[in-house]
Amino acid sequence: MIRFLKATGYVLGLPVILLTAWWFGSANSTSPFWPPLSTIIETFPSTWTWDRIVGDVFPSLARLGIGFGLAVVVGIVLGTAIGLSPTLRALSEPVLEFFRAVPPPVLVPIIALFAGYTGWLGKIVTIALGCLWPILLNTVEGVRGLEPVLGDTAKSYHLSPWRRLVFVVLPGASPRIFTGARQSLSIGVILMVISELFGANRGLGAAIVQFQRSFAIPQMWTGVIVLGLIGVLLATLFKVVENRMLAWYVGQRQIERGA
Amino acid sequence: MSITTMLSGRGAQAPAAPKTDVALDLRNVQKTYDTPGRPHVEAIRNLDFQVRRGELVCVVGPSGAGKTTLLRSIAGLLDVTAGEVVLDGTTVTGPPEGMAVVFQEYGRSLFPWMTVRQNIELPLKEKGIPKAERREKVDRALEEVSLSEAAEQHPWQLSGGMQQRVAIARAIAFEPTVLLMDEPFAAVDAQTRAELEDLVRSLWKHLGVTVLFVTHDIDEAVYLGERVIVLSNRPTVLMEDVKVDLPPERDQLTTRSDPRFGELRGHVYELIQRAKRGERPDETAAVDKGV
Ligand SMILES: Nc1ncnc2c1ncn2[C@@H]1O[C@H](COP(=O)(O)OP(=O)(O)OP(=O)(O)O)[C@@H](O)[C@H]1O
Ligand SMILES: [Mg+2]
Numbered sequence: 401m402i403r404f405l406k407a408t409g410y411v412l413g414l415p416v417i418l419l420t421a422w423w424f425g426s427a428n429s430t431s432p433f434w435p436p437l438s439t440i441i442e443t444f445p446s447t448w449t450w451d452r453i454v455g456d457v458f459p460s461l462a463r464l465g466i467g468f469g470l471a472v473v474v475g476i477v478l479g480t481a482i483g484l485s486p487t488l489r490a491l492s493e494p495v496l497e498f499f500r501a502v503p504p505p506v507l508v509p510i511i512a513l514f515a516g517y518t519g520w521l522g523k524i525v526t527i528a529l530g531c532l533w534p535i536l537l538n539t540v541e542g543v544r545g546l547e548p549v550l551g552d553t554a555k556s557y558h559l560s561p562w563r564r565l566v567f568v569v570l571p572g573a574s575p576r577i578f579t580g581a582r583q584s585l586s587i588g589v590i591l592m593v594i595s596e597l598f599g600a601n602r603g604l605g606a607a608i609v610q611f612q613r614s615f616a617i618p619q620m621w622t623g624v625i626v627l628g629l630i631g632v633l634l635a636t637l638f639k640v641v642e643n644r645m646l647a648w649y650v651g652q653r654q655i656e657r658g659a
Numbered sequence: 660m661s662i663t664t665m666l667s668g669r670g671a672q673a674p675a676a677p678k679t680d681v682a683l684d685l686r687n688v689q690k691t692y693d694t695p696g697r698p699h700v701e702a703i704r705n706l707d708f709q710v711r712r713g714e715l716v717c718v719v720g721p722s723g724a725g726k727t728t729l730l731r732s733i734a735g736l737l738d739v740t741a742g743e744v745v746l747d748g749t750t751v752t753g754p755p756e757g758m759a760v761v762f763q764e765y766g767r768s769l770f771p772w773m774t775v776r777q778n779i780e781l782p783l784k785e786k787g788i789p790k791a792e793r794r795e796k797v798d799r800a801l802e803e804v805s806l807s808e809a810a811e812q813h814p815w816q817l818s819g820g821m822q823q824r825v826a827i828a829r830a831i832a833f834e835p836t837v838l839l840m841d842e843p844f845a846a847v848d849a850q851t852r853a854e855l856e857d858l859v860r861s862l863w864k865h866l867g868v869t870v871l872f873v874t875h876d877i878d879e880a881v882y883l884g885e886r887v888i889v890l891s892n893r894p895t896v897l898m899e900d901v902k903v904d905l906p907p908e909r910d911q912l913t914t915r916s917d918p919r920f921g922e923l924r925g926h927v928y929e930l931i932q933r934a935k936r937g938e939r940p941d942e943t944a945a946v947d948k949g950v
Contacts, residue, residue: 549767552736556754557782557833567781571772648772652815 435618440625443618448626452607457626460604463520464592467527471584475532476577479539480569489540500537504530504587505594512598523595530591531584538580542573575649578642585638589631604630682837682869683710683733687742690728702728704894705742715863715870717880719927720890720898721935726873727763729895730841733871734760746837759835761843763873765826769814775801776810779829786833800832803858805851820847827855831862837869844879853911856883860909877931881905881923882914889930891939898930898940 419437426436448457482488482496507529508517515522546569554568570577593605608623643650690703702725710716720726731737733744735754744751746758759782762768769778776797783793801807804824814822823846830838840859844852856879863870874880880887881903889898903923905914914920 547767549762549764550770552731552734552760552762553768553770555736556734556758556760557785558754558756559781559785563781563785567773568770571770574772648813648815651813652771655815 432615432617435621440618440621444622444625447619447622456602456604456607457630459520459602460592460596461630463523463595463603464527464588467524467591468531468585468588470524470528471531471535471588472581474528475535475580475584476539476570479536479577480543480565480573482536483540483543483573484569496533496537496540500533504591508594508598517595517598518601523592526595527588527591531588534583534587535577535580538576538583539573542576543569545576546572575646578646582638582642585634586631589627589634593627680712681709682712682714682747683871684745685709685733685742686745688729688732688739688744689741690725690732690737691740692728701894703732703739704896706890706895706897707742708888708897708900710869710871713863713867713869714886715860715872715884716886716888717884718871718873718888718890719875719877719880719931720895721892721931722875724890724892724934725895726890727841729890730760730839730871730873734758734839736760755837757836759830759833759838761826761830761838761840763841763845765823765843765846766814766819768826769822769829771813771815774811774813775806775817775825775828778814778825779832782829782833796832796834797828800828803831803862804828804855820851823847824851824855827858834866835868837871838863839871839873841873842875843872844874844876852879857909857911859883877924877927878915881920881927882909882911887923887927889927889934891934892937896939898934901927901930 423437426434427438429436482492504526507526511517511522511525511529515525517523550568550572554564559568592603593608596603596605597609604623604627608620608627611617611620611623685706685708688703688706690701692700692702694700706729718726718729728737732739733746733751735744735751735758746755749755770781773781779797779800780793783796788796797810798807801810804827806821806824806828809817809821809825814825817825823843827840827843830840844855847855859870859872860883862868872880872883874883884903887901887903889901890896891898901923905917905919905923
């Protein structure tokens with residue numbers, strides 16, 4: 401129980417301090433760009449009505465989910481293939497290095513040309529492409545870094561290619577795949593917002609920009625807060641999935657460190 | 660035409676395989692590593708010996724003599740530079756069917772994301788053994804290495820000696836026809852070691868499996884083997900193929916106090932000492948080269 405309180409204390413400590421600082425720091429602010437936190441919180445319920453959540457937040461999250469999901473699937477499939485095949489690796493290495501060096505937001509105008517930016521397609525493609533590289537590159541490394549003795553074991557027991565993939569290669573690469581996916585998720589959130597800044601749109605990012613353009617500054621700040629909360633929520637969800645799937649890895653690491 | 664080729668094929672093979680009881684035949688096997696970082700490491704200069712079906716042969720030699728290299732070549736995990744490894748009349752080009760290997764790096768050969776049970780079960784799944792039978796085989800194998808209580812644990816939760824026993828359990832549950840073991844008892848305590856030695860002997864007798872057992876322990880080699888292959892230091896050749904003429908029924912107490920055991924042990928010890936000093940049967944050739 402005491403341990404639990406301590407843990408919650410650590411998690412909530414800094415946010416509480418920051419919020420308090422914001423609250424008092426902004427309390428007497430008259431600057432229109434820095435409204436007092438109390439004003440921001442007052443406008444919160446009237447701004448984030450259920451209609452707005454359904455109309456702006458859900459579509460944004462759906463696009464993020466689809467784009468990120470596509471990136472995970474394509475990244476793992478391609479990454480495993482490249483990691484397992486030296487030929488494929490030699491062929492794709494320069495291309496991968498090139499795309500890795502291109503900052504994802506640069507993709508936006510290019511994709512706008514081809515897919516247009518009014519519908520969902522262009523946005524999803526942007527998110528998926530941005531999320532793809534960390535997952536892909538980490539999967540390649542994870543597959544290549546597999547313990548050679550495990551590969552020999554799989555070979556000498558004649559595991560079929562399918563079993564080797566499912567029981568040996570993918571679990572072995574999973575710690576790296578998760579590292580890549582975590583990077584991708586934060587890139588995805590950024591691209592979710594950026595992809596809504598072009599053209600007339602609905603969505604969380606679009607809403608924030610519209611508030612700003614119409615000088616609804618407290619409302620704009622509430623949007624930023626919502627975005628931050630979504631980030632926290634996604635990170636927590638990710639952690640839960642990771643702890644479940646990588647329990648063996650976490651346990652192994654703890655024992656290795658302890659020894 | 661096909662009949663003639665068949666006939667002539669058979670005719671050509673007949674003189675080469677008169678002794679069908681040979682399970683493993685090493686024909687002038689040579690292995691030189693050529694990795695970019697360490698070019699041209701001659702590990703095995705020449706090994707040429709045979710292992711009969713159902714024989715238990717131990718391999719000893721100084722550290723770095725190429726014992727692991729030899730085992731990996733037989734396991735089809737390493738291409739030999741020259742010569743060939745023939746198993747049951749076919750040249751080994753990849754991992755042969757029905758062979759189980761216990762690797763020297765036992766700990767790293769267990770899948771950390773699986774429990775002990777899943778580790779042992781995986782090769783059995785591949786064999787297509789039904790679930791209930793798999794369970795039974797896993798339980799029996801674990802019992803034989805006295806690890807029943809660790810079945811649902813993960814390998815990294817176990818001590819080194821326990822991990823080694825899991826690797827052994829996986830190999831015996833597989834019921835191989837050829838079993839290769841690379842210093843499998845290096846990390847277990849003396850008591851467990853004696854038990855496992857007797858386990859290998861009894862499994863070998865019951866299953867009729869051909870065993871090649873690498874060890875650095877001379878007592879163990881003499882106690883277990885029907886033959887002890889002594890290797891020279893690198894580049895490896897055969898020092899001597901020592902026949903162990905001890906009675907087939909072995910027992911930790913009586914066998915080890917048998918005067919013949921002492922003689923054999925002394926002889927192998929002597930050979931290893933000479934091997935470590937760099938003495939080798941092809942010495943004249945080596946001297947010629949050196950001068
Ligand atoms: N991949 C490799 N590349 C280059 N040299 C190697 C490689 N693997 C082994 N060697 C060298 O080949 C020689 C034989 O190695 P090997 O592992 O077969 O010896 P070993 O008899 O099993 O030794 P130990 O008793 O210590 O296990 C050693 O000198 C080693 O350094
Ligand atoms: Mg070795």
